[in-house]
Amino acid sequence: MIASKTQFDWLPLGLVPVLAVLALPAIGSPSSWLTLTVAGLAMGMIIFIIASGLTLVFGLMDVLNFGHGVFIALGAFVATSVFGLMADWTASESLGRNLLAVFFAMLVAMAVAGAIGWAFERVLVRPVYGQHLKQILVTMGGMIIGEELIKVIWGPTQIALPLPTALRGAFIFGDAAVEKYRVVAVVIGALVLVAMLFTLNRTKLGLLIRAGVQDREMVESLGYRIRRLFVGVFVAGSALAGLGGVLWGLYQQNVIPQMGAQVNVLIFIVIIIGGLGSTFGCFVGALLVGLLANYSGFLVPKLAMFSNIGLMVAILLWRPQGLYPVTNR
Amino acid sequence: MLNRLLSHDLPRNRWLAALLIVLVLGLAFTPFLFPSTKALNVGAKILVFIVLVASFDLLLGYTGIVSFAHTMFFGIGAYGVAIASTRLGPGWGAVLLGVAAAALVSLLLSFLIGLFSLRVKAIFFAMITLAVASAFLTLASQLSDFTGGEDGLNFKVPEALQPGTQYLEEPFLGASIDGRFASYYLLFVVTVVLVLVMLRIVNSPFGRVLQAIRENDFRAEAIGYRIVVYRTLSNVLSALFATLAGCLLALWLRYNGPDTSLSFEIMLDILLIVVIGGMGTVYGAVVGSVLFVIAQNYLQDLLKLGGSALEGVPVLSQLVSPDRWLLWLGILFVLSVYHFPSGVVGRLRSLTRRQK
Amino acid sequence: MTVLLQLQGVHTHIGAYHILHGVDFEVPTGQVTMLLGRNGAGKTTTLRTIMGLWAASKGRVRFDGQDIAGRTTPDIAQLGIAYVPENMGIFADLSVRENLLLAARNARTVEQMDTKRLEWLFELFPAVKKFWLYPAGKLSGGQKQMLAIARAMVEPRRLLLIDEPSKGLAPAIIQNLIAALRELKRTQTTVLLVEQNFAMARALGDQVAVMDNGQVVHRGAMAELADDEALQQRLLGLSLGAHQ
Numbered sequence: 001m002i003a004s005k006t007q008f009d010w011l012p013l014g015l016v017p018v019l020a021v022l023a024l025p026a027i028g029s030p031s032s033w034l035t036l037t038v039a040g041l042a043m044g045m046i047i048f049i050i051a052s053g054l055t056l057v058f059g060l061m062d063v064l065n066f067g068h069g070v071f072i073a074l075g076a077f078v079a080t081s082v083f084g085l086m087a088d089w090t091a092s093e094s095l096g097r098n099l100l101a102v103f104f105a106m107l108v109a110m111a112v113a114g115a116i117g118w119a120f121e122r123v124l125v126r127p128v129y130g131q132h133l134k135q136i137l138v139t140m141g142g143m144i145i146g147e148e149l150i151k152v153i154w155g156p157t158q159i160a161l162p163l164p165t166a167l168r169g170a171f172i173f174g175d176a177a178v179e180k181y182r183v184v185a186v187v188i189g190a191l192v193l194v195a196m197l198f199t200l201n202r203t204k205l206g207l208l209i210r211a212g213v214q215d216r217e218m219v220e221s222l223g224y225r226i227r228r229l230f231v232g233v234f235v236a237g238s239a240l241a242g243l244g245g246v247l248w249g250l251y252q253q254n255v256i257p258q259m260g261a262q263v264n265v266l267i268f269i270v271i272i273i274g275g276l277g278s279t280f281g282c283f284v285g286a287l288l289v290g291l292l293a294n295y296s297g298f299l300v301p302k303l304a305m306f307s308n309i310g311l312m313v314a315i316l317l318w319r320p321q322g323l324y325p326v327t328n329r
Numbered sequence: 330m331l332n333r334l335l336s337h338d339l340p341r342n343r344w345l346a347a348l349l350i351v352l353v354l355g356l357a358f359t360p361f362l363f364p365s366t367k368a369l370n371v372g373a374k375i376l377v378f379i380v381l382v383a384s385f386d387l388l389l390g391y392t393g394i395v396s397f398a399h400t401m402f403f404g405i406g407a408y409g410v411a412i413a414s415t416r417l418g419p420g421w422g423a424v425l426l427g428v429a430a431a432a433l434v435s436l437l438l439s440f441l442i443g444l445f446s447l448r449v450k451a452i453f454f455a456m457i458t459l460a461v462a463s464a465f466l467t468l469a470s471q472l473s474d475f476t477g478g479e480d481g482l483n484f485k486v487p488e489a490l491q492p493g494t495q496y497l498e499e500p501f502l503g504a505s506i507d508g509r510f511a512s513y514y515l516l517f518v519v520t521v522v523l524v525l526v527m528l529r530i531v532n533s534p535f536g537r538v539l540q541a542i543r544e545n546d547f548r549a550e551a552i553g554y555r556i557v558v559y560r561t562l563s564n565v566l567s568a569l570f571a572t573l574a575g576c577l578l579a580l581w582l583r584y585n586g587p588d589t590s591l592s593f594e595i596m597l598d599i600l601l602i603v604v605i606g607g608m609g610t611v612y613g614a615v616v617g618s619v620l621f622v623i624a625q626n627y628l629q630d631l632l633k634l635g636g637s638a639l640e641g642v643p644v645l646s647q648l649v650s651p652d653r654w655l656l657w658l659g660i661l662f663v664l665s666v667y668h669f670p671s672g673v674v675g676r677l678r679s680l681t682r683r684q685k
Numbered sequence: 686m687t688v689l690l691q692l693q694g695v696h697t698h699i700g701a702y703h704i705l706h707g708v709d710f711e712v713p714t715g716q717v718t719m720l721l722g723r724n725g726a727g728k729t730t731t732l733r734t735i736m737g738l739w740a741a742s743k744g745r746v747r748f749d750g751q752d753i754a755g756r757t758t759p760d761i762a763q764l765g766i767a768y769v770p771e772n773m774g775i776f777a778d779l780s781v782r783e784n785l786l787l788a789a790r791n792a793r794t795v796e797q798m799d800t801k802r803l804e805w806l807f808e809l810f811p812a813v814k815k816f817w818l819y820p821a822g823k824l825s826g827g828q829k830q831m832l833a834i835a836r837a838m839v840e841p842r843r844l845l846l847i848d849e850p851s852k853g854l855a856p857a858i859i860q861n862l863i864a865a866l867r868e869l870k871r872t873q874t875t876v877l878l879v880e881q882n883f884a885m886a887r888a889l890g891d892q893v894a895v896m897d898n899g900q901v902v903h904r905g906a907m908a909e910l911a912d913d914e915a916l917q918q919r920l921l922g923l924s925l926g927a928h929q
Binding site for chain 1: 393451452453455456457460461463464467471472597600604650652653655656660663666667
């Protein structure tokens with residue numbers, strides 16, 4: 001029963017190009033298809049960034065943060081303030097300045113979201129380790145409170161988050177228009193993915209996280225204080241959600257306090273599809289959801305929401321533990 | 330006899346009993362005690378919520394299942410009556426048809442969801458119900474030909490319940506005896522009946538098994554109870570009661586739209602009430618609903634007072650703005666989960682136990 | 686004979702169940718102490734209590750003179766105690782290499798690990814070398830057990846707690862296991878070994894403690910017990926001849 005070396009399961013990843021290819025005849029025009037596919041990939045990347053923290057936190061410590069959405073909203077709103085302060089940079093024509101402004105907004109958003117994440121874990125989550133029911137209730141409560149506090153600070157209505165000048169518009173390929181910002185989002189998403197995979201697979205810290213997801217007790221028996229690790233992962237996850245919030249806000253070009261709750265549902269679907277605790281599964285799931293949302297939004301707008309649920313059911317029927325199940329769960 | 334009526338589930342605490350009597354009498358005589366339109370609306374809303382929250386507690390407090398699809402069944406009931414009355418014209422036939430159709434749809438959906446709940450872990454289930462409820466909300470907004478879309482459906486109720494129908498020329502003891510009066514008492518009677526039925530259910534052998542499953546499902550299965558069956562039944566019953574609550578809501582409002590019955594905020598309200606009132610106790614739904622709805626309507630006035638005192642102070646004034654009442658309720662909610670896990674009712678009951 | 690680990694009147698409750706009813710015994714330094722007893726006697730619970738995975742409700746656990754009852758598991762492990770649980774605790778999705786790296790607290794990367802020690806481990810456990818890059822979950826039962834023990838030995842530890850390593854293994858593999866553990870013995874590492882296989886116990890043990898109903902009912906040298914068939918019958922319900 002000797003298997004080959006760490007073999008990679010290509011099948012679920014393969015679903016992404018398969019889906020894209022199947023959509024082409026349904027959509028008809030290649031240029032629309034290109035626009036939609038890039039939009040889908042961009043959306044998928046953003047969702048992945050947001051959801052990756054959540055799935056790791058659940059995999060590692062069995063904590064499901066139903067309030068994860070609050071970090072998304074927080075990041076987005078912080079970005080509006082930063083952009084407000086850096087208005088001349090975002091209005092400038094220079095791509096360099098625009099990118100720097102965006103970069104700066106992302107940094108601040110991540111810092112704020114991470115800090116609030118630390119407080120969230122300390123105050124709300126820590127007292128209810130191991131009690132799933134209370135976790136669900138308490139983290140939801142946290143989201144309500146967070147949303148209301150956002151309204152207190154930034155006001156209850158939506159705020160526009162326009163793209164900086166040089167990032168507006170689209171690249172034109174023949175008939176197809178591919179929005180510049182979406183390409184940027186895909187690039188950023190890919191960078192985050194690479195950084196995460198590198199950390200997880202090539203550093204001892206990552207090794208600890210991957211081991212902890214499988215068998216927390218054994219990692220402690222080997223002498224590692226895994227609780228500290230958990231706080232770190234929670235903070236990182238919140239920071240990533242904040243980053244995702246900035247990207248999402250720019251994608252929609254506007255932010256509302258309820259956006260956290262809205263995206264929450266999508267990310268839950270994604271991490272269920274991917275397999276709770278699996279980063280790569282989350283990535284594939286996010287891409288599938290992003291693509292499907294855009295394709296179905298074009299083909300059957302009224303049923304777009306159902307397409308995601310349909311996808312989830314289909315995948316669960318095929319692999320009840322998700323696309324890349326984590327062993328020992 | 331009272332014992333039998335309440336299925337031997339007595340309040341077991343003097344304060345709680347007193348509170349319940351006051352609330353029940355208050356609700357029973359609202360049209361006479363508080364004749365304003367606003368008060369009647371508050372009363373009706375309380376009644377609807379009592380049924381809605383009690384049915385949720387059946388699932389959460391007694392069976393230990395978190396389901397975010399509850400508002401979906403609420404909405405199905407409301408839309409059932411609304412759509413039937415719109416399409417078939419006002420009248421009892423339409424209402425009954427709407428109720429029956431809604432009940433059937435809820436039965437089917439809850440059955441499917443119930444079966445599914447056994448293939449997946451609790452967390453999965455919670456997330457999936459959240460997704461399904463969101464999808465349903467979107468669906469209701471999208472199928473505007475059928476459901477009236479975002480604007481919802483305005484419809485007429487049977488003549489007996491219409492506001493214009495006057496039974497007595499003159500007000501009697503302060504209350505005008507008209508269709509609204511009749512509607513209110515219809516809601517009251519149905520609510521009382523449903524609450525008593527639910528008390529009967531949770532105190533029956535079936536209810537006991539549910540609680541056993543909630544405590545330790547492995548053991549329950551080992552003893553021989555098929556938890557699939559019990560969980561599914563619990564799901565179905567809970568959904569049916571929620572559907573009936575929805576029908577009552579529609580009859581009272583003479584309107585239904587996505588925000589009235591399907592919104593996520595209502596789900597949060599239910600959670601808040603069930604935790605603050607007390608999980609696993611039907612009375613918790615009663616006490617909690619009253620507290621919550623009154624707070625929702627009158628707390629804002631209270632906050633306005635606080636707001637005017639802190640006028641002009643930048644962040645603080647926003648904190649006590651009446652629009653931010655949900656913030657304070659959220660904080661209360663989180664505190665309740667930690668310190669009041671059994672809610673108001675549980676707290677009161679435990680006082681009795683300690684005295685003994 | 687110095688004592689490295691000492692349990693005095695240790696009681697452990699798991700929920701409502703009272704498992705250990707006052708466990709008393711000692712583990713001398715540099716020797717292999719066997720912990721024997723029927724199923725359900727409390728052997729695994731004892732190991733887990735020492736390791737801090739379950740809290741002792743009463744009594745003392747002293748390691749090298751320090752009280753460790755009540756400390757957290759990572760702290761206890763950091764004192765130099767390695768634990769090989771009954772289910773081996775192998776991280777199935779990680780490679781053999783990664784499993785070992787994880788256990789090597791002083792090394793950030795594989796290059797930083799003690800090469801000589803690794804070579805020694807490769808000699809003792811050829812499977813570890815052979816399947817170095819493979820996911821640990823793909824190994825056979827016996828190979829996993831070797832990996833689990835190798836992991837406990839990847840850095841010098843003061844005390845090894847091993848729970849039923851021979852469980853479910855074929856006799857031939859058990860022989861390999863005994864050989865590997867004999868090598869370990871040569872290094873004078875202190876070991877507390879839980880076993881049901883008496884032949885293995887006799888081959889490796891210097892001292893023995895027998896448990897029954899959550900208490901230690903016999904303590905002494907292994908040689909003594911090995912020669913006394915009547916005692917074996919009484920304590921363990923078997924005679925040596927029946928088990929090879």
